[in-house]
Amino acid sequence: MSDFDYDLFVIGAGSGGVRASRVAASHGARVAVAEEHRVGGTCVIRGCVPKKLLVYGAHFAEDIHDARKFGWDVPDCTFNWDVLRDNVLAEVDRLEGLYGQTLDSHKVTLFKTRATVVGPQKVRLADGKELTAERILIATGGWPHVPEFPGSDHAITSNEVFHLDALPKRIVIAGGGYIANEFAGIFNEFGSKVTIVNRGDTILRGYDEQIRDRLLQISMTKGIDFKFNAPFQSIEKQEDGTLTVHLENCEPIEAEAVLVAAGRVPNTKGLGLEEIGVALDEKGAVVVDATNQSSVPSLYAVGDVTNRIQLTPVAIREGQAFADSVFGGKPTLVDYANVPSAVFSHPPIGAVGMTEAEARNRLGSVRIYTSDFRAMKNVLAGRNERALYKMVVNEATDQVVGLHMIGPDAPEILQAAAVAVKAGLTKADFDATVALHPSMAEELVLMK
Structure with a gap:
């Protein structure tokens, strides 16, 4: 048996921490997690999930108005914030419960309290109890930055x-x-x-x-x-x-x-990291190498606390790679090239790869293709809002190195298109694909 209380102690039960915990446990590690707020982290509790539900709720404002042009006799409607807010918070509670069940089903010990690092292989809980672990993983995410000014x-x-x-x-x-x-x-x-x-x-x-x-x-x-x-x-x-x-x-x-x-800053304040020699950058992020290891060999970090790419799927990939590498005997590195992203604005944005400016700086000669159009639904609804799709192509190789879109369902379309960019497909490959008509996505294979 190990001389340590745990093989792995994780501080932070967000997307990256939960993934690392359950995967490490599935590989046979004895794992504990400390979470001072709520299980699920920023994404589930106060980020992308409740935000996306509000986005869905907001879309009904235009959908109800546009429905009249499609023959629906829609009366004037009023919006009740209390109903949406409470339903969203109830869904957050449900998801938090599922995350807790995931940890429990993998026999991960959960401490619902704050934990700080007091040694390379030792943590202290808020009640003063100290625990040892062969490895410690920091997965405390980020925190909103509020500039200081009067009021x-x-x-x-x-x-x-x-x-x-x-x-x-x-x-x-x-x-x-x-x-x-x-x-x-x-x-x-x-x-x-x-x-x-x-x-x-x-x-x-x-x-x-x-x-x-x-x-x-x-x-x-x-x-x-x-x-x-x-x-x-x-x-x-x-x-x-x-x-x-x-x-x-x-x-x-x-x-x-x-x-x-x-903006958001890495959530490392008061964790005791600097006191044990963990290197932090100028923004307070834990400095890690490609294997997620910090300057202290027994301590690792994944997710927003490292300030690499602040996206939930990236944190999950990093947590998986850490657990597979350290406890699963499967050395894994995360590939940060061509990570897709979205902005759930009105209308939403989807993007993957290089922007036009980045491509010109890095590649020199590029070709740009665009499609500027009104979605069919907007035409009938009398809405003048136009979508814009943009493709960035390496002149020398014909490879599509960037796709950028704004318009209805852009993130949904972009996810599939990101596979093509990640695979290194060419403009000729897009051109050779038969269009799916009538759809907005067909514009991706019709650009000339």
Whole structure:
């Protein structure tokens, strides 16, 4: 028997931590997990799952309106935030239970408390109990970053937004990334007056310029207001409970809620990592090698806490690779090339591979193909909103090195198309594929 209490102790029961725990246990390891919040992590509890359910709810606003053009006698409808909020939270509770059952069925010991690292192979629980493990895995994810300024405590983050007591009539959203744009679309469809405030002049940095410009254009047409180059100065709470937001280069804005979506930082504060010699980068992320091992040989990290690619499926891949490599005798590395991503804005975005700018910088000579069209459903509904698909091709090899899409169901279409990009298929391969008509996806094989 081992001299340690456990073969593996995992801190954080999110997507990466749960996957690593159950896979390691299936390989015969004695595993324990500590989670100070709720099992399931950011994605299940306060991230992509409840957010996507709100996105579905928001889509009904346009669907109900458009249904009239398709012959449905739809009366004027009102939206009840309380009903959607409570149903979403109930679904989160159900999923949390399933994650707990997964750990239990694999005989993983769960400590529902905070744990910190007090030695290369020792952790301490919040009640003072100390446990030893041959290996420790940090899977504590990320946490919303809230810049400090007067009144910043009056703002909420993506952690609290799912629990709002009432739908705000006016909401200010700080940030230009995917979280800001997703919640802007959600609240706008629910009927709130939405203002996005960005300290810079660009939304969705890292996405293709044409695609993000199209989202900006459509968002403004839908009534979302944008304030660029407008850093926060302060937030004042008035006697009636409303908030006054003071910005640089801008008039004050009145709102019932302020949502700060200014990025996420690795959740390593107070874990005791630096005290035992674990190297952290300038943002506080655990520095790991290709095998997820830190500067302390017995300690590993996966997921957002490493700040490599902050996506749930990546954390899951990393957790699987760690467990298979260390406990399963199957050395596995995660391939970070051509990882697809989506923005569940209104309309949504899907992307994989290089943007046009990245391809020109890295490859030199490229060919660009686009399809700019109105979806058939939008035509009949009288909606002028246009989709845009963009293909980036390496001139020298004809290989498709990037696909970028904005339009209805873009993420669903992009997932399948990402297989082709990952496989290194060429523009000729796309051209040789017979179109599936009538569909939006057929535009991918019809670009000339």
